[in-house]
Amino acid sequence: MKRRTALLSGAGLSLAAAAAARAQAPTRPGKERVVIQVSTPEQRLWNQALNYLENLRDTYGPDNVEMEIVALGLGIGVLKLESTQGPRVADAVKAGVHISACEVTMRRQKLTREDMLPNIGYVPAGLGQVIKRQREGWAYISG
Amino acid sequence: MKRRTALLSGAGLSLAAAAAARAQAPTRPGKERVVIQVSTPEQRLWNQALNYLENLRDTYGPDNVEMEIVALGLGIGVLKLESTQGPRVADAVKAGVHISACEVTMRRQKLTREDMLPNIGYVPAGLGQVIKRQREGWAYISG
Amino acid sequence: MKRRTALLSGAGLSLAAAAAARAQAPTRPGKERVVIQVSTPEQRLWNQALNYLENLRDTYGPDNVEMEIVALGLGIGVLKLESTQGPRVADAVKAGVHISACEVTMRRQKLTREDMLPNIGYVPAGLGQVIKRQREGWAYISG
Numbered sequence: 315m316k317r318r319t320a321l322l323s324g325a326g327l328s329l330a331a332a333a334a335a336r337a338q339a340p341t342r343p344g345k346e347r348v349v350i351q352v353s354t355p356e357q358r359l360w361n362q363a364l365n366y367l368e369n370l371r372d373t374y375g376p377d378n379v380e381m382e383i384v385a386l387g388l389g390i391g392v393l394k395l396e397s398t399q400g401p402r403v404a405d406a407v408k409a410g411v412h413i414s415a416c417e418v419t420m421r422r423q424k425l426t427r428e429d430m431l432p433n434i435g436y437v438p439a440g441l442g443q444v445i446k447r448q449r450e451g452w453a454y455i456s457g
Numbered sequence: 458m459k460r461r462t463a464l465l466s467g468a469g470l471s472l473a474a475a476a477a478a479r480a481q482a483p484t485r486p487g488k489e490r491v492v493i494q495v496s497t498p499e500q501r502l503w504n505q506a507l508n509y510l511e512n513l514r515d516t517y518g519p520d521n522v523e524m525e526i527v528a529l530g531l532g533i534g535v536l537k538l539e540s541t542q543g544p545r546v547a548d549a550v551k552a553g554v555h556i557s558a559c560e561v562t563m564r565r566q567k568l569t570r571e572d573m574l575p576n577i578g579y580v581p582a583g584l585g586q587v588i589k590r591q592r593e594g595w596a597y598i599s600g
Numbered sequence: 601m602k603r604r605t606a607l608l609s610g611a612g613l614s615l616a617a618a619a620a621a622r623a624q625a626p627t628r629p630g631k632e633r634v635v636i637q638v639s640t641p642e643q644r645l646w647n648q649a650l651n652y653l654e655n656l657r658d659t660y661g662p663d664n665v666e667m668e669i670v671a672l673g674l675g676i677g678v679l680k681l682e683s684t685q686g687p688r689v690a691d692a693v694k695a696g697v698h699i700s701a702c703e704v705t706m707r708r709q710k711l712t713r714e715d716m717l718p719n720i721g722y723v724p725a726g727l728g729q730v731i732k733r734q735r736e737g738w739a740y741i742s743g
Contacts, residue, residue: 348731351599353505362639362673366727369704373728387505418512441509442516445491445596453731456599456637456742494742496648530648561655584652585659588634588739599742 346370347380349447351440352389352457357399360392363457364402367411376409382447383457386416386440390423393431400431407433416440489513490523492590494583495532495600500542503535506600507545510554519552525590526600529559529583533566536574543574550576559583632656633666635733637726638675638743643685646678649743650688653697662695668733669743672702672726676709679717686717693719702726 348370352363363383370379383406385393392399393415407413414437415430427436437443448454491513495506506526513522526549528536535542536558550556556577561584563569570579580586591597634656638649649669656665669692671679678685679701693699700723701716713722723729734740 346731348727355501358641358674365673365708369725369727372704373725387508388501418515422508439512439516441491441512441598444598445489448596453734454597454740455727455730498644530651531644561658565651582655582659584634584655584741587741588632591739597740 347452349452352385353387355388382412390419490595495528496530498531525555533562633738638671639673641674668698676705
């Protein structure tokens, strides 16, 4: 799998295309905030969820969007040490994206933090986190 | 398939873990309310949707959350008589969860109430129910 | 695949059933508005998303609902020239549904408008469009 660095470099879209995309963004005071739920075991959908981060940064501009990926249930694997998405998750963490593993799921699957990618975050309950974000006004995307 | 009774017994999480999860819950007047859409034929995702009910009860406390599963389209099978999730659905109904089968889907698939699990509820249109819940302020989870 | 014309003819439900479904609709000033995200490569889910359009028209009445399908990522194929859903997409466009292909995805997949179904619409960023609709108060359905 080719490592994508577009999240950091912002090279995913041409500048003109990014500007066009940005012009579409709704007017909103402060940053746009988006929570993405990952609860599928399909690796192609994990890859897509990471693509979403790049697309959102291109759409709003890196300083204008706050993003969180919440991995839970059958989707927890995206954050495990052996995840195919390890390098991209690391890039996202460095770029300031909240990456949250569900501790309810980890207990169910007998996973410890040693089993998970380094530097990610943890939430006591992944669904609770998604709901909390909705209540705080974040847009919700099912990944 | 092992029958899970954690939804009724609240034994899915340790008490300490449940308290930690609950502390995360957003402050909100009255009960938290969550509608879960099930529209996939994948049985592993049906199982996961039922897990969600247990997790939400552990997160908010059983008296502090109102939950509804709306099964529609390719997900209607989760509520059919031969569903692998029959015992868990029965537990959820007993525990006060709204379990709603989409009657539009039932007509499309030539299903009658005799084909469905006992004691579940019915809504004239599953999508309409999901949208109604969103309008009423329920959090939305795509299962 | 049999071409469905129920979207135009409104014949998907009996009149009585449609009225029952409509009675369930939440009271809301103006039209109900619903955005459906299609981001899966599964053709059975593309078909289901098109079913949703018919169901929503039957639920609210054709003049009382505004609908948009946003196809992005792995779901872009639903709007490609060779899509199994071509005739149904054409019907939906004729019936006034917004059908939006994500131009970010098209660039990633080296698709031009010549590769896509005729008469569909385009948005600079599919996710941005879904988020914009949420901000504008549209109900959100993950297809």
